[in-house]
Amino acid sequence: MLNxxxxxxxxIDEADIKVDKGSRRLILDRVSYKISAYDRNAIEEAARxxxxxxxxVAAVTVAPPTAKQCLKDALSRGPDKAYxxxxxxxxxxxPSQTASLLAAAITSRIEFDLIICGEGSSDLYAQQVGPALxxxxxxxxxxxxxxxxxxxxxxxxxADRKLEDGTETVSVPLPALVTILPDTNTPRIPTxxxxxxAAKKPIENIPLDAxxxxxxxxxxxxxxxAATMDRRRLKFGPDPEGIRSVIGALMKEGVxx
Amino acid sequence: MDxxxxxxxxxIRTSVREFCQKYVEPAADEIDQQARFPEDIVKxxxxxxxxxxxxxxxxxxxxxxxxSYIIVVEELSRACxxxxxxxxxxxxxxxxxxxxxxTEEQKKRYLLPLCKGEILGSFALTxxxxxTDAGAATTTAVLDGNQYVLNGSKIFISNAPVxxxxxxxxxxxxxxxxxxxxxxxxPGKTPGLTIGKHLDKMGxxxxxxxxxxxxxxxxxxxxxxxQEGQGFRIAMMTLDGGRIGIAAQALGIAQAALDESVRYSxxxxxxxxxxxxFQAIQWMIADMATAVxxxxxxxxxxxxxxxxxxxxxxxxxxxxxxxxxxAVYQTNRAVQIHGGIGYIKGHKVERxxxxxxxxxxxxxxxxxxxxxxxxxxxx
Numbered sequence: 001m002l003n004x005x006x007x008x009x010x011x012i013d014e015a016d017i018k019v020d021k022g023s024r025r026l027i028l029d030r031v032s033y034k035i036s037a038y039d040r041n042a043i044e045e046a047a048r049x050x051x052x053x054x055x056x057v058a059a060v061t062v063a064p065p066t067a068k069q070c071l072k073d074a075l076s077r078g079p080d081k082a083y084x085x086x087x088x089x090x091x092x093x094x095p096s097q098t099a100s101l102l103a104a105a106i107t108s109r110i111e112f113d114l115i116i117c118g119e120g121s122s123d124l125y126a127q128q129v130g131p132a133l134x135x136x137x138x139x140x141x142x143x144x145x146x147x148x149x150x151x152x153x154x155x156x157x158x159a160d161r162k163l164e165d166g167t168e169t170v171s172v173p174l175p176a177l178v179t180i181l182p183d184t185n186t187p188r189i190p191t192x193x194x195x196x197x198a199a200k201k202p203i204e205n206i207p208l209d210a211x212x213x214x215x216x217x218x219x220x221x222x223x224x225x226a227a228t229m230d231r232r233r234l235k236f237g238p239d240p241e242g243i244r245s246v247i248g249a250l251m252k253e254g255v256x257x
Numbered sequence: 258m259d260x261x262x263x264x265x266x267x268x269i270r271t272s273v274r275e276f277c278q279k280y281v282e283p284a285a286d287e288i289d290q291q292a293r294f295p296e297d298i299v300k301x302x303x304x305x306x307x308x309x310x311x312x313x314x315x316x317x318x319x320x321x322x323x324x325s326y327i328i329v330v331e332e333l334s335r336a337c338x339x340x341x342x343x344x345x346x347x348x349x350x351x352x353x354x355x356x357x358x359x360t361e362e363q364k365k366r367y368l369l370p371l372c373k374g375e376i377l378g379s380f381a382l383t384x385x386x387x388x389t390d391a392g393a394a395t396t397t398a399v400l401d402g403n404q405y406v407l408n409g410s411k412i413f414i415s416n417a418p419v420x421x422x423x424x425x426x427x428x429x430x431x432x433x434x435x436x437x438x439x440x441x442x443x444p445g446k447t448p449g450l451t452i453g454k455h456l457d458k459m460g461x462x463x464x465x466x467x468x469x470x471x472x473x474x475x476x477x478x479x480x481x482x483x484q485e486g487q488g489f490r491i492a493m494m495t496l497d498g499g500r501i502g503i504a505a506q507a508l509g510i511a512q513a514a515l516d517e518s519v520r521y522s523x524x525x526x527x528x529x530x531x532x533x534x535f536q537a538i539q540w541m542i543a544d545m546a547t548a549v550x551x552x553x554x555x556x557x558x559x560x561x562x563x564x565x566x567x568x569x570x571x572x573x574x575x576x577x578x579x580x581x582x583x584a585v586y587q588t589n590r591a592v593q594i595h596g597g598i599g600y601i602k603g604h605k606v607e608r609x610x611x612x613x614x615x616x617x618x619x620x621x622x623x624x625x626x627x628x629x630x631x632x633x634x635x636x
Contacts, residue, residue, distance in 0.1 A: 034271075069264045069267070072264050072265070072268060073268055073271070076268055076272075189272050189275045189276050189279070189305065190268070190272050191272075191304065191305045191306045192269065192272075192305060192306035192307060192310060192319040192321060192325070192329075193306045193319055193320075195265055195268045195269055195272060196265060196319065196320065196321060198265075198268070199264075199265060
């Protein structure tokens with residue numbers, strides 16, 4: 001038996017973002033939203049562990065109330081129940097605040113052995129929420145995980161961490177938190193019955209004031225401009241003269257000094 | 258009035274898109290060029306609960322509505338018209354008449370495995386001498402003790418080579434014309450039933466289409482679907498609903514033509530600018546987008562009428578007429594926007610152009626659609 005929490009974020013589907021060529025501003029008036037890519041791996045991993053070991057899976061998110069439709073999406077992918085921490089002021093929430101709200105919601109309402117988060121979100125990829133949440137809950141955390149095994153007899157998980165210089169295998173006593181990478185699993189495509197069944201699963205609505213937490217936006221997005229890439233169309237040979245030219249060109253551009 | 262899809266319908270669309278991206282799009286070109294039936298994909302359709310979408314769970318279905326089914330056909334057809342049609346033919350033409358006219362026992366025996374995707378279904382009405390004129394059919398069914406004996410032949414029968422069960426129409430009383438037609442449930446392996454070779458088609462090339470031959474084919478008396486003489490009505494009611502499915506297929510094809518044209522026109526540079534900056538292209542894109550949107554509204558509205566229990570015959574005919582003619586015209590435009598490359602095999606718009614044509618023909622030609630519509634409007 002393993003009680004798992006899968007945390008997820010509802011993000012803009014980047015495929016729908018258009019860019020105004022003149023101003024480089026992002027045109028977001030017709031975008032759709034989706035569960036952040038790595039968070040789908042988190043939900044999938046939770047669902048697979050539950051299928052193997054029993055227990056429960058709760059999906060938890062912090063978002064503005066307009067994100068309500070994320071709940072059925074998440075529930076169609078396996079979890080038994082969803083918790084929706086929401087307030088209209090959460091539009092520009094930053095990672096430490098998300099972690100704090102998640103910690104408050106989890107501590108007050110949800111029994112768990114294991115929390116699974118995506119390594120980072122598709123929009124900001126700050127990689128902060130998972131470790132910060134573990135810190136607030138006072139539980140161990142393993143990041144960059146791409147393989148996760150639950151050892152029932154010892155109440156621990158064994159996690160492979162994919163690091164730059166190799167793979168590190170760690171064992172983590174429960175309760176614990178892991179943040180996982182996309183190669184951990186391939187998320188399922190919900191079947192029609194799973195989509196229809198999502199509507200029958202319980203959703204707990206948690207408005208900000210029910211958490212006894214205060215929240216004041218600390219982050220304000222003033223502007224977002226699309227990145228541009230200008231090709232200089234310069235050619236350099238693989239000889240000392242070519243290298244001198246590359247360095248000269250980079251210095252001229254102010255890339256190096 | 259509400260033009261917004263429900264959360265469930267949106268999720269269904271998203272799940273089909275994910276499915277298509279993963280399994281259908283990568284295979285679509287090969288399915289077309291090799292005229293290969295996508296057996297592997299059809300197995301996955303069953304796993305997704307998509308082979309009995311609008312039928313109750315008691316009969317193996319998903320217990321969803323017609324609009325869900327229509328969205329699935331649209332999205333599958335957007336990726337591969339063969340796949341979309343295989344599901345449409347199975348659902349609309351084989352499952353529906355069993356659900357609507359079958360006895361409880363017939364439903365448990367045949368509809369259940371169909372909806373679960375254990376077998377595929379087919380519908381055999383057309384004959385060499387009886388297309389739109391179904392009353393000219395010459396296939397006969399004669400009651401002999403506890404069995405009907407079927408003799409004759411059918412042509413252009415989709416899914417026939419892979420069908421576990423076929424709904425076959427035959428004359429039980431030739432003197433009564435269309436009122437002498439009856440419908441029969443014929444298991445695919447019945448002795449006396451043989452399936453001809455796969456016909457080499459212009460489009461939807463992976464969909465298996467064949468002749469069906471009946472030579473002293475004996476089936477139990479209880480395999481009569483509905484009553485004797487009710488066959489024409491069963492066929493017409495089945496095709497009424499099927500037309501919404503073909504409208505959805507045509508819509509998916511037209512949407513794909515638009516998607517490809519938008520993408521290509523923004524990438525293709527001529528005279529130093531993307532061709533999307535030229536008014537000639539912009540107007541074509543505008544007309545395509547408008548026609549696709551209008552097709553979608555007609556198609557969804559017809560499905561909504563079906564789900565509400567309202568009359569939908571006229572609405573289905575309008576949706577099919579408009580969406581199929583849109584698909585044919587707009588895939589032509591898509592090839593035009595692409596120029597030479599759009600005429601080359603292996604390019605998606607070349608396939609779409611060929612796939613579109615059949616939607617004006619099967620499950621009632623555009624001419625029959627106009628008869629149905631005018632008959633409703635002028636009465």
